[in-house]
Amino acid sequence: MVLSKAFRHLRLLDRERQERAPLFEAIRHYCSLDKAPFHTPGHKQGRGISPELLAFLGENVFRADLTELPEVDNLHDPDGVILEAQALAAEAYRADRSWFLVNGSTCGVETLVMSVCDPGDKILLPRNCHKSAIAGVILSGAIPAYIEPDFDIELGIAHGITPAGLEKALQAHPDAKGVLVVSPTYYGVCCDLQSLAGIAHSHGLPLLVDEAHGPHFAFHPELPLSALEAGADLVVQSTHKVISGMTQASLLHLKGSRVDPNRVRNILQLLQSTSPNYVLMMSLDVARRQMALQGETLLGQTLALADQARSRLNRIPGIRCFGPERIGSTPGFYDFDRTRLTVTVSGLGWFGFDAHDWVNEHFHVQPEMSTLHNVVFIVSIGNTQRDIDRLVASFTALSEQGSPQSQAMTDKMQRLAQLRPPSLPPQRLSPRQAFFAPIHRIPFQEAVGHICAEIISPYPPGIPILVPGEEVTQEAVDYLLLVHEAGGFINGPEDVRLQTLKVVQ
Ligand SMILES: Cc1ncc(COP(=O)(O)O)c(C=O)c1O
Incomplete structure (x- = not known):
């Protein structure tokens, strides 16, 4: 099982064995030595750093910012x-x-x-x-x-x-x-x-x-x-x-x-x-030790906080936050990480993007990302009960606001959300060939039949609709224009307003 x-x-x-953090220990020891440093980085363990940055970040982060020296591998x-x-x-x-x-x-x-x-x-x-x-x-x-x-x-x-x-x-x-x-x-x-x-x-x-x-x-x-x-x-x-x-x-x-x-x-x-940055590598060494020794306790607390947040969010009118009850509901939903919160706001007539900005602006609650329907939160070992209370308070307040969209706009987006993404376009070149081929920019509407030279990944559906090397189909153009007109988020291309597209010459 x-x-x-x-x-x-x-x-x-x-x-x-897991009590050890050999890289961290070696760096900490090195920082206690009095060396005359004639190696990179040029700030020489913080001695040459701007005093303002030093005051803000503290000495040790610079002392530990070392390079490949025999003592630290x-x-x-x-x-x-x-x-x-x-x-x-x-x-x-x-x-x-x-x-x-x-x-x-x-x-x-x-x-x-x-x-x-x-x-x-x-x-x-x-x-x-x-x-x-x-x-x-x-x-x-x-x-x-x-x-x-x-x-x-x-x-x-x-x-x-x-x-x-x-x-x-x-x-x-x-x-x-x-x-x-x-x-x-x-x-x-x-x-x-x-x-x-x-x-x-x-x-x-x-x-x-x-x-x-x-x-x-x-x-x-x-x-x-x-x-x-x-x-x-x-x-x-x-x-x-x-x-x-x-x-x-x-x-x-x-x-x-x-x-x-x-x-x-x-x-x-x-x-x-x-x-490679030694501060980053040292953090990996210590993060592994922390998980090995205390992971079960810390993650138990995280799971409890996330479970509590989910059940409180689900009591707010119009808000939904799915959980393990959806396991098996569709073939791709085999298991679930309960520490992840996806708050669905479409029931309130809100778009995830707007709700994301709203909770941040009004409650200083900073989400990880958002989609058309949802706002996504990572709950981790660094979160506290106070964070969860603010998260719940922000959505309680949001649910008391009216929908910021006109009914026509909401209807349009809801219809769009029901659309299945277009079928995969034919692949004419490998992504590598398309990436390195001579390209030019043409009006988006005229791109059908050309070979796309960039990734276009809109929300919805959060899946690339075109990838370099694929033929631009009428179905893909119509879908992307629909998403754009309805206020969806276009990710990937240089021209996110979809007036032009980079295609292979
Ligand atoms: C599923 C997935 N894979 C890979 C990456 C890239 O990870 P990183 O940001 O550590 O480079 C991301 C980043 O968001 C991701 O979501």
Whole structure:
């Protein structure tokens, strides 16, 4: 059973070893030494920094801002404290190898694709993947074969891909070299990763998981099964998004022998800076220790706060905040991270975008993101009861406001939300060919039949409608114009007003 498996995992951790934070300890020790520094960075442990910045940030952040010195190891070729710190992360997450990332999960997701695809190789990936997966496709020269995610019309959001969807995609693309999935989604919804891993492996393919929003799963039995425990081969997690890594600090984990660790290492050398930030890496070391030793307690408190917020929000007239009761309601909704709150405001005649701005302006409640219907909140180990009270108070007040939209506008958006996204356009060039091809800008309305050179990903539906290399169809143009006219949010293209489009010459 899923929960007991995660629980066993926690019991098996060697707590004594996990007490260590070798990189943090080495940096702290180095900062206590009196050295004459003739190396980068030029501020020399804060001595040359502007006094105003020093006063604001404090001394230690600059003292710890070191470079590859023998005492603190080298990220690209570690044989000391970074090697040890990465090994402890691998142990905590039950991986065979873990790598510290200082360029966010973006470079991790790029590595997922580049680790299994040579130029011209095919990769299966969900259409609602993060744009870093498309970047990985462009960098590698891979050919994407998209799997359409399960789309939840009621909530206006896309969920994960289903085992049946993967089977079908594999029949259509038996030459694929790997399967990439996103789980959980931004809304905390998880795929059936165990089944997806079984299917991918039965075809001899690695399962690559963008688990950017799930770095906490391995540390509490009431959270969904982590990708590594479900059988994934290569997994990226944004330690900074949900647990306590500093922004840009992420982890990449490898398990098993389907992906070559030397290739992963070479790709990371290509994608990451030769001057990785030691403050970020130190935060990864300590975030792992914190989760290994206190994760269950801290995440238990987080779950309790999020559960309380969800039930209070659901008592506010017109507001809905879905929870685990939706598990199994649609095939792409296999499991759920209860710490994620998606507050649906469409019942009040509000758009998620406007509600996002309103709660921020009037209550200083800062959401993570919003969609047409929803406002999304990340509840984490850093939140307090006071935060939850303010969140609930802000939506109580919002529900007492009238709808800010005219009825005609609300009706238009509601109709739009009921539309299914257009079918996938034909792929004429690989994303890499389109990205590097000579391009020009033409009026949007005249783009039908041309090859698109940019990503266009509107809300709704939060899925790319056009990706570089795809033929612009009349269906895609009509849909995008409809979203734009109705006040939806156009993400991706240079001209977000959709007057022009970049196409291949
Ligand atoms: C699902 C998903 N994958 C990858 C990323 C990229 O992560 P990072 O911001 O750490 O580079 C994001 C960022 O929002 C994301 O939501």
